[in-house]
Amino acid sequence: MAEQLNIVDVLDNIFSEEAKLKRKRAYEKQIQMSGFPIKKTLDDFDFSFQPSIDKR
Numbered sequence: 733m734a735e736q737l738n739i740v741d742v743l744d745n746i747f748s749e750e751a752k753l754k755r756k757r758a759y760e761k762q763i764q765m766s767g768f769p770i771k772k773t774l775d776d777f778d779f780s781f782q783p784s785i786d787k788r
Contacts, residue, residue: 737745763771779787 779785
């Protein structure tokens with residue numbers, strides 16, 4: 733028998749995903765409106781260039 737979710741769990745999942753998507757869109761819009769010429773993240777940073785910086 734397939735696992736059944738009650739309506740509260742289903743709605744919680746739907747609204748949680750919607751909230752995540754809304755935060756992501758707001759973040760992307762803020763980056764776009766900032767006018768930065770290039771989008772950079774910590775993933776792009778070359779830690780070998782500055783070894784004294786801790787990755788944590």
